Amino acid sequence: MTKPFSQNNKSGLTRELIEALFPMFEEASAGAIAVDRDARITWINASYAALLGLPDPRGVIGQDVRGVIPQTRMHEVVQSGQPLLLDIMEHDTQQLVVTRLPFFNEDGDIMGAVAFVLYDDLQPLTPLVSKYRRLHQDLVAARKALARKTRGTRYSLGDFVGASPAALEVKRRARLASGRDVPVLLLGETGTGKEVLAQAIHSASGRADRPFVGVNVAAIPENLLEAEFFGVAPGAYTGADRRNRDGKFQLANGGTLFLDEVGDMPLALQAKLLRALQEGEIEPLGSNKVVPVNVRVIAATSRNLEAMMAEGSFRSDLYYRLNVLEIPIPPLRDRLPDLGVLCEAILEDLCEGLELRGEITDAAVSALAGYDWPGNIRELRNVLERALTMGEDSGRLDADAIFKVLPRGGNRPSPSLVPRPIRPLAQTLAEAEGQAIEEALVASRGNRTRAAKLLGISRSVLYEKLARMS
Numbered sequence: 001m002t003k004p005f006s007q008n009n010k011s012g013l014t015r016e017l018i019e020a021l022f023p024m025f026e027e028a029s030a031g032a033i034a035v036d037r038d039a040r041i042t043w044i045n046a047s048y049a050a051l052l053g054l055p056d057p058r059g060v061i062g063q064d065v066r067g068v069i070p071q072t073r074m075h076e077v078v079q080s081g082q083p084l085l086l087d088i089m090e091h092d093t094q095q096l097v098v099t100r101l102p103f104f105n106e107d108g109d110i111m112g113a114v115a116f117v118l119y120d121d122l123q124p125l126t127p128l129v130s131k132y133r134r135l136h137q138d139l140v141a142a143r144k145a146l147a148r149k150t151r152g153t154r155y156s157l158g159d160f161v162g163a164s165p166a167a168l169e170v171k172r173r174a175r176l177a178s179g180r181d182v183p184v185l186l187l188g189e190t191g192t193g194k195e196v197l198a199q200a201i202h203s204a205s206g207r208a209d210r211p212f213v214g215v216n217v218a219a220i221p222e223n224l225l226e227a228e229f230f231g232v233a234p235g236a237y238t239g240a241d242r243r244n245r246d247g248k249f250q251l252a253n254g255g256t257l258f259l260d261e262v263g264d265m266p267l268a269l270q271a272k273l274l275r276a277l278q279e280g281e282i283e284p285l286g287s288n289k290v291v292p293v294n295v296r297v298i299a300a301t302s303r304n305l306e307a308m309m310a311e312g313s314f315r316s317d318l319y320y321r322l323n324v325l326e327i328p329i330p331p332l333r334d335r336l337p338d339l340g341v342l343c344e345a346i347l348e349d350l351c352e353g354l355e356l357r358g359e360i361t362d363a364a365v366s367a368l369a370g371y372d373w374p375g376n377i378r379e380l381r382n383v384l385e386r387a388l389t390m391g392e393d394s395g396r397l398d399a400d401a402i403f404k405v406l407p408r409g410g411n412r413p414s415p416s417l418v419p420r421p422i423r424p425l426a427q428t429l430a431e432a433e434g435q436a437i438e439e440a441l442v443a444s445r446g447n448r449t450r451a452a453k454l455l456g457i458s459r460s461v462l463y464e465k466l467a468r469m470s
Contacts (some may be wrong), residue, residue, distance in 0.1 A: 029116035030096075031386055035065050036112040039075045049051060077102050077113040085158050086118075086341075088171045118163075153199035153212045160196055161345045162338035164441075165466065166330040170197070173327045177298075178204035183277075185322050186300035188329030191378030192299040195260060197329065202256040207296055207348055210255030217250050218261040225269050230276070233287035249282050249293045257295045260461050262322065263303035263314060272320045297322065332373040332380060337441040339380075340365050346381050347395075350388060356395030358388070363399040369442045383407075434469055437462070 031048025035041055041060050049057035054066065065074045065166045071089050076082075079101045084100040100115040119185045126263030157174055160167070178201045195214065220228050230246030248257060259265075265273065270469045276282045277297060281290045299322045310312035332339075343365060373379055386405040387397050436455060444450035452462040 029118055031117035032066070032114065033069075033074075034114045035074050035078065037078055037110050039065050039078050039113075040066065041065050042220040051117065051313075051469065055188045072115075074100060074115060077115075078110055081110050083158075086161070086163060087158065088168055088175065089117075090172075093265065097168070100247060107429060118209065124382055135343070153208075155196045155199040156203050160193055160200060161342050162335060164335045164337040165333045167338055170327060170329055173325070174201050175204070177201045177325050177327065180325065181206065181296055182295070182324040182329060183322050184298045184325045186298065186329060187305075187326050188300070188302065189374075189376055190302045190329050191376035192329040192331060194329060195258065196326065198256075198258045198260075198298045198300060201298060202296075204256075205256070205296070207255050211250050211252050212256045212258065213252035213262060214258040216260045218264040222266055225266070226272065229273065230282045231284040231291075233284045244284070246281070247284065249276060249295060250291065252292050252295045255295065257297050259299040261301055261303075261310060262299040263301035263305055267313070267315065269316050270315045274321060277318075277321050312370055332376045334436065336369050339368055339442070342377065342380060343368070345385060346377075346384050347388070347397075350385055351395055354395075356388070358395045360384075360397045363404045364397050365400040366443065367399045367406065369437065433465065436470070437465060 019264060029047075030053050031047045033041065033048050034043040041063055044060060046052075046057065048326070049060075054060060054068075060068050065072050073084055073089070075088065077084060080349055081102050083102060084098070084342060085436070087100065088097050089096045089098045097118040098115055099118065100113055102113045103111055103398040105111050157171060157178075160174070162168075162170075174197055182301050183218070184198075185199060185369070186197055186400045190193055199212060202208060210243075215228065217225070227245070227247065229247050231250055236245060240382045242460060279293045280294060283290050305314050305319055305323075332342075339358075343360045347360060351358035366385070368380070368383070375382070383405055384397070387401045388395060390405060437451070439455045440451040443454060448466075449459055449460055452459045455462065457465075
């Protein structure tokens with residue numbers, strides 16, 4: 001069978017790196033495939049062919065990859081030249097974690113891409129993925145600098161880090177949202193990454209080349225909210241500017257309007273927002289003219305909107321207008337298997353531009369897993385940054401470095417100290433089994449193969465138990 005990099009052309013640095021890392025990626029993956037610049041298959045290994053149910057892998061060489069793998073995104077990689085790290089792909093009834101990497105010639109021209117299918121053993125690949133991501137630091141920095149000057153986005157779906165079942169479900173729904181031009185409601189505690197997800201949905205949608213405008217409702221005084229949303233006509237009130245002042249709807253026209261903490265919006269403005277969404281038009285403050293607008297709204301809140309509707313502080317008609325596609329974002333304490341990869345990603349970002357490696361030990365991750373994380377990922381970033389600042393110059397964090405900066409009083413109480421009512425034995429056993437599985441996944445940093453060994457069961461049995469728990 002043809003080797004994935006057998007083309008007779010000169011190779012650039014990125015391709016040389018991929019060639020060097022390729023055997024390790026392939027060994028740790030459940031399947032691998034390569035395509036050329038036109039997204040035609042040039043190579044596929046036996047394990048991926050078996051996964052796809054191909055009797056003869058040689059029969060698909062030269063075919064368009066979409067004809068063999070309908071849900072693939074390899075076309076995006078060869079067109080954009082950008083990697084898609086730890087992405088999700090639906091295949092039959094499975095959700096596969098896939099990493100796709102482009103490769104170039106020495107002139108910087110795209111030559112093709114390779115993809116690796118990962119099931120559950122992500123941890124061995126974490127250092128390799130981090131090395132590849134560092135090659136794109138300059139590009140990412142330039143993109144962030146440009147986003148600060150324009151109303152663009154800084155984040156893609158790859159920036160929502162995690163491969164636990166909970167994180168994969170969030171990414172699956174975000175992928176659905178990006179392909180449908182409907183309102184989205186993000187529900188989650190503060191610090192869980194709602195704005196990252198909102199920007200990721202916009203950047204993968206058909207409005208990606210249009211503005212992304214975010215507004216934090218809770219951060220704006222109530223008497224200024226209407227002007228902030230709908231704009232101000234010249235001389236609308238004493239002291240008003242003599243020129244038109246566009247509101248957030250006008251600035252986001254054609255693109256996406258992100259309403260953060262929408263649950264903090266006063267009732268009077270809720271009625272005006274509902275009308276703007278229903279009619280597709282706004283009326284600036286102090287003006288008698290209506291202005292047509294076309295925006296896609298993504299709203300987010302950390303509050304319980306259903307309880308607010310019951311007490312009359314949030315309009316039910318606005319709730320149903322906003323909640324066409326709902327994405328609950330779990331708190332960090334409910335996705336502890338992601339702690340390892342989250343720490344890797346955060347440390348990589350914190351150490352960018354510094355002469356630090358940003359490593360964390362297994363014992364340090366276990367120490368982090370014992371904390372309740374009321375501030376979620378935002379608090380995790382703060383803890384890691386403080387640990388780096390107070391630690392040695394090497395950038396290596398161990399358990400001692402974590403315990404020095406970890407807030408006290410936020411550890412989970414011991415089960416023996418919490419009184420519980422008497423319950424049926426089957427329910428108690430099921431909860432104990434679920435707790436043991438969670439602890440094994442934390443100890444193995446999300447590696448299900450190692451978790452199964454720690455529990456003394458086969459991997460297939462662990463998969464069955466996880467399926468019943470979900």
